Amino acid sequence: MRWNWKQFVAVVIIIGVSWMLVHLPVISHYIYTLKSHSIPVISNGNSLLEEIKKKAELYSIPPQDAKIDPIWKTVPGYNGLEVDIEESFNNMEEDGVFDEKKLVFHQISPKKHLEDLPPAPIYRAHPEKPVASFLINVAWGNEYLKDMLSTLKKHDIKATFFLEGKWTKNNPEFAKMIAEAGHEIGNHSYSHPNMKLLGSEATMQELKETNEIIRAVTGVTCIWFAPPSGSYNELTVKKAAELNMRTIMWSVDTIDWQKPAPHVLVDRVMSKVHNGAFILMHPTESTSVSLETLILNIKKKGIRLTTISEALKEKRMFR
Template sequence: MKQKDVLFKEIESKSEDYYIPPQDAKIDRVWKAIPGLNGLKVDIEASYKKMKPNGVFSEEKLVFHQIQPKVNLSDLPPNPIYKGHPDKQMVSLLINVAWGNEYLTDMLATLKKHNVSASFFLEGRWAQNNPELARMIEAAGHEIGNHSFTHPNMEIISSSKTREEIQKTNEVIKAITEKPIKWFAPPSGSYRNETVQIAAEEKLGTVMWTVDTVDWKKPSPEQLLNRVMSKVDNGSMILMHPTDPTAKSLNQLILQLKQRGFQIGTVSELLSSERTIDYYHLGKGNNEETN
């Protein structure tokens, strides 16, 4: 018992060295809304149970739990979101779909090969005309978002037209996939403050992008890869479309992102305050987590 008590006190004492405070979501002057990030705290009781058979302290047997921030994205006033938290080693692929059907099957096959989930933002008109493809995307486990109904310039259309574009697309996608939608990506990144406000009233967050592949300009796969990999960082949202350059470079892009240590998640995963396994203080990747 004396040895166990000493071990418990050692874990209790050392746990302070591993504590990472949570970070609140905030409005940044440049990047607008930035999500928060959970903190980490050693679970002393659970860690003790793992170490007591050997009776000695072991970093690798520490058990952590995450601590949620007090302020989350949902607590902030409506603002566009350009990136995830800069300390979260995750990126997201945003695929806007209003055309390019001939490249979708290959892109979906590549994503499946690497077990990567992306966020597809569908134009409502496209989804209405291509329900089978829309269902194929959803059935493959990808996140579906709203990309307006007719791809207008959201910065200049009327408030009533803005609401109509968002509502009609929500209705079409929900009818096809039977899933609610969480995010809105304005066509061409054009919006005004009222656009973001109306989207929020329709229960959608407005997302932009951090890195643009500019794949519609038909760069070579090498140019596309160089463009992305020279700009990508923690929390980046990478914009792409179903194009020939993207279809040809997607396999290599995913490999290079993973080689750089990035996890690839959906927009919802990226913008959550949840830490990735890589963010455990020890970086061992084998810690258990309790919530």
């Protein structure tokens, strides 16, 4: 197709006008702005993502396997932390700068767990976990139980009560009260003997009879056993394990059976309380009067009070 002179002139005019429009100051500035803003966004995004990837290792914490320690015996595992790079980037993308407060983590489970370990006593939860547990051994002290339960309820604290079998049989209403309040219940033998001196058959009798009574009265199947006076041997621990119970000891002792003055008891506990602490107590007047002060002071340390079962979980907790 051949153009005539009118068509040729029209094309030249269109090209000329287009060139002029593109080079007008307003249009030129608009095009420059688009270019100058689009490139840095991509660059900053990639730069931020790379920075998060590089720093992720610095903020990550490896998980810790459950183990048998020569001193502390059973030590539960503890979850590690790993940076979620994608979610962390999404949190920081709008501002375009790295901010450690906006890092997102997920927990990493250890390879070896409590159930993978051979039977051995447990004296505490993981020493890095900011928790503590009240271990309340009950074979007497009915007159102080209601006040202690009331204080625990007031502060929304769940404890682990170890009930003697004979006591449970004679005081089913108290045992039910403890269970209905949501506290954890463990086995404290039937007749409070020196377990270390018992043979295989007598040990099993003490443990089994107590489990049966507690189950009949409260509906609870015990998974924890606390030997009276902390007296046990390898046979004790083994027989408890055969009944699917782990043996529980303590790391902080109120020594409340000596009837100390409340301030003495509080000072004794607070000078020794630590992450993962198992705090031994009984329903005594000293403990009943001191309990609220203990709860408040332990909380001030950033330590959460919970049951043994919760304390021994691998889930990482923060102050």
